Amino acid sequence: MRYQKPxxxxxxxxxxxxxxxxxxxxAKNVFDRYRFSEIRTPIFESYEVFERSSGDTSDIVSKEMYxxxxxxxxxxxxxxxGTAGVVRAYVENKLxxxxxxxxxxxxxxxxxxxxERPQSGRQRQFHQIGVEAFGSDSPELDVEIITMGLAFxxxxxxxxxxxxxxTLGDPESRxxxxxxxxxxxxxxxxxLSDDSKIRLEKNPLRILDSKDKNDKEIVKDAPxxxxxxxxxxxxxxxxxKSLLDDLDxxxxxxxxxxxxxxxxxxxxxxxxxTDPAFNNKEITVLAGxxxxxxxxxxxxxxxxxxxxxxxxxxxxxxxxxxLDLTTDLDVYLVTIGEKAEKASVKILAGLRAAGFSADKDxxxxxxxxxxxxxxxxxxxxxVTIGDNELENDTANVKNMATGEEHPVSLANLAAELxxxxxx
RNA sequence: GCGGUAUUGGUGAAGUGGUUAACACACCGGUUUGUGGCACCGGCACACGUGGGUUCGACUCCCACAUACCGCCCCA
Numbered sequence: 001m002r003y004q005k006p007x008x009x010x011x012x013x014x015x016x017x018x019x020x021x022x023x024x025x026x027a028k029n030v031f032d033r034y035r036f037s038e039i040r041t042p043i044f045e046s047y048e049v050f051e052r053s054s055g056d057t058s059d060i061v062s063k064e065m066y067x068x069x070x071x072x073x074x075x076x077x078x079x080x081x082g083t084a085g086v087v088r089a090y091v092e093n094k095l096x097x098x099x100x101x102x103x104x105x106x107x108x109x110x111x112x113x114x115x116e117r118p119q120s121g122r123q124r125q126f127h128q129i130g131v132e133a134f135g136s137d138s139p140e141l142d143v144e145i146i147t148m149g150l151a152f153x154x155x156x157x158x159x160x161x162x163x164x165x166x167t168l169g170d171p172e173s174r175x176x177x178x179x180x181x182x183x184x185x186x187x188x189x190x191x192l193s194d195d196s197k198i199r200l201e202k203n204p205l206r207i208l209d210s211k212d213k214n215d216k217e218i219v220k221d222a223p224x225x226x227x228x229x230x231x232x233x234x235x236x237x238x239x240x241k242s243l244l245d246d247l248d249x250x251x252x253x254x255x256x257x258x259x260x261x262x263x264x265x266x267x268x269x270x271x272x273x274t275d276p277a278f279n280n281k282e283i284t285v286l287a288g289x290x291x292x293x294x295x296x297x298x299x300x301x302x303x304x305x306x307x308x309x310x311x312x313x314x315x316x317x318x319x320x321x322x323l324d325l326t327t328d329l330d331v332y333l334v335t336i337g338e339k340a341e342k343a344s345v346k347i348l349a350g351l352r353a354a355g356f357s358a359d360k361d362x363x364x365x366x367x368x369x370x371x372x373x374x375x376x377x378x379x380x381x382x383v384t385i386g387d388n389e390l391e392n393d394t395a396n397v398k399n400m401a402t403g404e405e406h407p408v409s410l411a412n413l414a415a416e417l418x419x420x421x422x423x
Numbered sequence: 424g425c426g427g428u429a430u431u432g433g434u435g436a437a438g439u440g441g442u443u444a445a446c447a448c449a450c451c452g453g454u455u456u457g458u459g460g461c462a463c464c465g466g467c468a469c470a471c472g473u474g475g476g477u478u479c480g481a482c483u484c485c486c487a488c489a490u491a492c493c494g495c496c497c498c499a
Contacts, residue, residue: 004489114497287498366452370457371457387457
């Protein structure tokens with residue numbers, strides 16, 4: 001084994017790729033119904049796009065970004081997430097212009113890159129499917145996005161979904177809460193885990209998420225964001241919940257839920273699932289939230305936005321197996337002798353042009369072996385041609401399931417097969 | 424970036440410091456000449472992740488590196 005793929009990357013081989021196509025097709029169908037259109041942006045962007053949007057204290061920027069200088073000395077980075085590039089495109093193409101319907105709704109899919117330690121369902125090159133909607137601050141839109149995420153996962157048959165929501169409030173509420181957390185945790189500083197000591201400096205909200213046992217004890221009595229929302233933020237959240245109730249969406253408010261990236265405010269949500277594929281631990285498959293302010297951050301006009309992203313690798317671990325995505329082979333052409341071999345080229349081309357999937361042996365194998373292949377490939381029919389058939393302008397068609405055989409006109413092979421199909 | 428476990432053929436794997444690295448599946452070929460799914464027979468690891476070291480001798484012991492997986496960080 002001389003060469004191996006870079007650490008944390010995957011070859012998606014035939015068989016596996018059909019599952020990807022399936023997921024992507026479902027995504028497209030569902031998003032179409034909600035009138036979201038696909039947008040495709042570059043896989044790398046100017047480094048600053050991510051630095052600006054994610055916040056330079058975030059781990060993504062400080063240690064996980066694949067960044068590099070190109071030959072023109074431009075500082076670029078492979079995208080670690082999808083939102084920043086979409087926002088950049090939104091601003092650069094002036095999609096906020098009056099001629100565009102608001103909200104401006106898009107979805108994307110594709111590879112993302114983070115320099116981190118690989119684990120199951122977690123690669124350095126991984127894939128996300130995400131959606132974004134710009135230009136409306138409406139809570140109804142928040143609900144549409146959440147509903148669409150649910151519709152997508154439901155359509156894929158994901159079971160045991162749990163919807164967790166929270167709000168970070170508007171910037172004022174968030175700032176007040178931030179201060180309250182600092183005030184609360186500072187006296188405990190010495191008792192906090194090393195990780196949380198750093199979090200206290202950089203991002204106190206993250207302490208709420210700590211897995212350290214001792215931290216959890218301290219977190220128990222920490223102030224809740226819900227007590228620091230100003231009136232408007234609080235009302236907004238209550239209204240949002242009532243909309244979810246109207247839809248009979250089963251959700252849980254998790255006031256300790258936080259976000260990795262700095263740009264979120266108001267509604268945030270995560271869909272979690274418990275599955276044997278992850279040792280029955282609860283994992284997040286889809287996460288998103290509102291990011292009013294991000295468009296401005298990247299140089300656009302004041303524009304509210306909201307979206308979600310989901311990791312395809314994780315998703316695939318959840319849906320695997322059950323699906324039957326095999327594609328049938330209509331015809332396997334069996335050739336006997338050199339003349340048949342020569343004639344096969346034209347016959348195959350004719351079958352395919354007529355819409356049949358068709359294949360043959362290219363290793364000069366014996367008749368028996370060719371039938372064996374046809375069997376392994378699950379061919380519906382074999383068409384056998386040898387010297388006899390060529391002389392009489394016939395082809396021997398065999399139904400592989402029933403074993404029935406009969407000769408048909410070789411010249412009208414495709415039409416004859418269609419006739420048999422219809423019976 | 425930190426800690427742990429693992430690494431044998433196409434696949435699942437057994438295995439011992441010392442002549443030919445089990446077994447199964449898959450695949451290929453054959454059981455007389457143009458036919459599948461069963462059965463039987465046969466073939467299929469110049470080789471045990473890579474590089475060093477210890478040893479008379481290592482796949483089996485030690486070290487480093489690589490990769491995978493698990494946990495932490497972080498996150499999808």
